[in-house]
Amino acid sequence: MLEEDSRDGSIKMEFDFDAINEEDSPFPEVRASVSNIDDPEMPVMTLRMWVIGLMLSLIGGSLNVFFNFRQPAPTVSPLSLLIISYPIGKFFAFVLPIHTYRLPRWLGGLEFSLNPGPWNIKEHVLVYIMANVAIGPPYAINAIVVTQLNYHVRVDYWFSVLLVVATQLTGFGLAGLCRRFLVWPAGMVWPQNLVTCTLLNTLHAEDDETPGTITRYKYFLLVLTGSFFFFFIPGYLFQALSVFSWLCWIFPNNIPVNQLFGVSSGLGMSVLTFDWSQIAWIGSPLMFPWWAEAHIFVGFVLFFWITTPLLYYTNTWNLAYFPINDNNPYDRFGQYYNVSRVLDSSNHLNATAYNEYSPLYLPATYAMTYLLAFALSTCVLVHTALYHGRSLINGMKRMRVEPDDIHAKLMRNYPEVPDWWYIVFFVGFFLLMVVIVEVWHTTVPVWALLLAAFLPVLYVLPSGFIYAMTGQGISLNVLAQIIPGTLLPGNPIANMIFKAYAVQTLMEATSFVQDLKLGHYIKVPPRSTFLVQSVGTLLASFIQVGVKEWMFANVKDICQPNQPSDLTCPHNAVYFTASAVWGLIGPTRQFGPHSLYQPELYAIIVGAFLPLPFWLWQRRYPNSWVKFVSTPVILNGVSYIPPAAGINYSAWFATGFVFQYLVRKRNFAWWSKFNYVTSAALDSGTVLAAIVIFATLAFPRGGIYLNWWGNTVFENTADYNRVPLKTIPSGGIPLS
Numbered sequence: 001m002l003e004e005d006s007r008d009g010s011i012k013m014e015f016d017f018d019a020i021n022e023e024d025s026p027f028p029e030v031r032a033s034v035s036n037i038d039d040p041e042m043p044v045m046t047l048r049m050w051v052i053g054l055m056l057s058l059i060g061g062s063l064n065v066f067f068n069f070r071q072p073a074p075t076v077s078p079l080s081l082l083i084i085s086y087p088i089g090k091f092f093a094f095v096l097p098i099h100t101y102r103l104p105r106w107l108g109g110l111e112f113s114l115n116p117g118p119w120n121i122k123e124h125v126l127v128y129i130m131a132n133v134a135i136g137p138p139y140a141i142n143a144i145v146v147t148q149l150n151y152h153v154r155v156d157y158w159f160s161v162l163l164v165v166a167t168q169l170t171g172f173g174l175a176g177l178c179r180r181f182l183v184w185p186a187g188m189v190w191p192q193n194l195v196t197c198t199l200l201n202t203l204h205a206e207d208d209e210t211p212g213t214i215t216r217y218k219y220f221l222l223v224l225t226g227s228f229f230f231f232f233i234p235g236y237l238f239q240a241l242s243v244f245s246w247l248c249w250i251f252p253n254n255i256p257v258n259q260l261f262g263v264s265s266g267l268g269m270s271v272l273t274f275d276w277s278q279i280a281w282i283g284s285p286l287m288f289p290w291w292a293e294a295h296i297f298v299g300f301v302l303f304f305w306i307t308t309p310l311l312y313y314t315n316t317w318n319l320a321y322f323p324i325n326d327n328n329p330y331d332r333f334g335q336y337y338n339v340s341r342v343l344d345s346s347n348h349l350n351a352t353a354y355n356e357y358s359p360l361y362l363p364a365t366y367a368m369t370y371l372l373a374f375a376l377s378t379c380v381l382v383h384t385a386l387y388h389g390r391s392l393i394n395g396m397k398r399m400r401v402e403p404d405d406i407h408a409k410l411m412r413n414y415p416e417v418p419d420w421w422y423i424v425f426f427v428g429f430f431l432l433m434v435v436i437v438e439v440w441h442t443t444v445p446v447w448a449l450l451l452a453a454f455l456p457v458l459y460v461l462p463s464g465f466i467y468a469m470t471g472q473g474i475s476l477n478v479l480a481q482i483i484p485g486t487l488l489p490g491n492p493i494a495n496m497i498f499k500a501y502a503v504q505t506l507m508e509a510t511s512f513v514q515d516l517k518l519g520h521y522i523k524v525p526p527r528s529t530f531l532v533q534s535v536g537t538l539l540a541s542f543i544q545v546g547v548k549e550w551m552f553a554n555v556k557d558i559c560q561p562n563q564p565s566d567l568t569c570p571h572n573a574v575y576f577t578a579s580a581v582w583g584l585i586g587p588t589r590q591f592g593p594h595s596l597y598q599p600e601l602y603a604i605i606v607g608a609f610l611p612l613p614f615w616l617w618q619r620r621y622p623n624s625w626v627k628f629v630s631t632p633v634i635l636n637g638v639s640y641i642p643p644a645a646g647i648n649y650s651a652w653f654a655t656g657f658v659f660q661y662l663v664r665k666r667n668f669a670w671w672s673k674f675n676y677v678t679s680a681a682l683d684s685g686t687v688l689a690a691i692v693i694f695a696t697l698a699f700p701r702g703g704i705y706l707n708w709w710g711n712t713v714f715e716n717t718a719d720y721n722r723v724p725l726k727t728i729p730s731g732g733i734p735l736s
Contacts, residue, residue, distance in 0.1 A: 089119030171508030173426025186405035227685030242275035262719025268646025285656030286679035296637030349490030375607030495583025570643030
């Protein structure tokens with residue numbers, strides 16, 4: 001078995017003839033990835049862990065906020081920081097003095113050491129946990145930006161940072177209260193953590209390079225360096241390699257060709273791009289299992305390469321008057337929807353002005369996305385009940401009587417976090433949210449805020465339980481817009497804040513629970529995990545809002561369609577469209593009786609019946625391939641459109657096919673050792689290159705741009721200019 005020695009940090013291989021009788025997890029995948037032994041003397045809350053963890057988390061979080069406003073956008077992944085932190089920790093252990101220091105008695109007399117021994121796996125996993133909860137761009141930033149840019153309401157720094165903190169950390173308190181149901185039971189496997197456990201164990205077992213081989217870290221540096229320098233080609237020197245819509249260059253004015261094969265606003269049937277940030281826009285294709293990639297691509301082809309063109313070219317719902325793929329809503333004159341024309345002085349809907357101006361029209365891919373969201377809302381529940389209902393019921397029963405497995409027993413050696421700590425977090429940050437909505441006069445009533453908090457409380461256990469068991473979570477996205485849209489009609493700002501608080505609380509609760517389970521697997525003291533998660537998230541919130549404030553004060557034309565550095569704010573455009581659909585116009589006007597998009601509501605019924613034929617078929621033929629079909633994954637996998645474009649799926653799948661199917665099948669030894677490292681290196685190198693390009697070439701003194709064919713050919717196409725199939729009639733689309 002693998003065991004890390006706290007004295008020298010190495011991994012010892014031990015064979016025990018009684019191992020067959022050793023207690024271990026009842027789940028084979030856990031036994032294969034997680035050690036069933038622990039060293040309670042291993043240093044954990046070390047000063048170097050805090051320095052490395054906070055440094056990487058704050059830098060990574062800042063970069064991800066920056067790239068949140070870019071399209072396409074590379075991402076600093078927690079896995080990248082896991083690998084980067086390993087040599088930094090080893091370096092600190094090598095150079096820092098081995099000496100014990102004592103604080104003065106008036107400061108408590110605490111003893112500490114800058115170098116308590118070799119860099120170990122528990123310090124390492126705490127750095128990863130801190131990064132995992134702290135580096136993602138806060139969801140509430142979208143609401144802040146849309147409020148400023150689209151609804152022209154001034155938002156100051158303290159409102160922004162307190163809103164981000166409240167939405168981030170309410171979920172933390174909720175997660176801690178659920179750990180007895182979602183963390184301690186052995187049945188809560190959380191398979192996503194098994195990859196991290198495997199990588200951590202192999203990194204700490206690979207201190208010495210075997211002759212004739214290369215370590216993961218050296219390989220990581222080589223790929224990172226290569227991807228760093230290569231990105232300068234599609235990212236600066238020859239940008240047509242990023243927007244590689246070569247058929248559109250040949251037929252620049254052929255609208256159907258540009259819509260089907262285009263990269264900027266098309267459906268991406270050209271497949272090819274040389275830009276990793278395009279390929280990994282929806283997540284690295286090297287990180288998704290092959291079965292999931294196949295499901296997602298089947299859904300993409302079915303709904304966006306077949307159904308969407310059928311709807312578009314038959315002009316269903318007047319779709320052909322608008323670009324086939326866009327992030328923005330339109331009016332009946334073919335222009336971006338001008339919300340200022342339908343707002344009154346209180347930023348609420350003026351119904352008279354709305355009737356005189358225009359209904360809100362959705363581009364084809366946006367209409368398809370909402371149709372799939374309606375279908376998914378019922379499909380995931382029916383699928384879970386049919387395929388996993390018995391397991392869920394048995395699991396619920398076991399959670400009340402299930403004895404501790406070996407991991408839970410080993411964790412009993414450490415003091416548990418009292419429930420009241422988490423209760424203070426949940427209640428405290430909810431009260432902070434109340435203060436925010438009242439002091440800054442956001443028009444969100446306190447009763448609505450109570451309802452926004454109740455939704456994640458209601459869904460956290462079923463969502464977390466289903467996610468831990470089946471990999472399928474429950475999203476509040478549509479529900480968190482329909483409820484305030486119905487109860488607070490015509491109030492887009494209140495709708496956005498309600499949605500941000502409800503959705504982010506559930507998302508953060510799930511993320512925090514997942515990391516609590518990871519700490520459980522690595523045998524990290526629970527109070528150490530608590531401190532790392534809370535401090536990392538709190539500090540990152542201040543820094544991330546600061547980065548957003550700096551960008552909007554200093555970057556010229558940010559969020560404009562032709563921003564030179566591609567800082568076009570795609571996520572904010574999508575958030576604005578949602579606020580207009582659900583908050584301003586409202587679900588009744590947009591999808592209710594006599595509305596243009598009312599037929600989409602039938603997808604709710606279709607979604608409920610969609611899993612049935614596959615379930616019945618696999619019951620009749622248990623060995624059929626149909627048993628592997630997961631309809632929720634097919635529906636949910638394409639939810640990144642918009643803001644993602646077709647190329648982000650087609651190129652993603654092509655790359656995944658190479659690594660996750662061909663390479664894994666034909667050279668499993670290489671794949672198992674280097675696949676995840678390759679993903680992290682490509683992410684890291686691309687992120688570093690994009691930052692260097694922006695800081696040295698694009699931002700200073702108005703920017704330095706190369707004006708030649710390779711950087712302009714794609715701009716002279718119907719794809720780039722988002723040309724619709726049909727021309728708007730004189731006077732606009734007739735109102736029926």
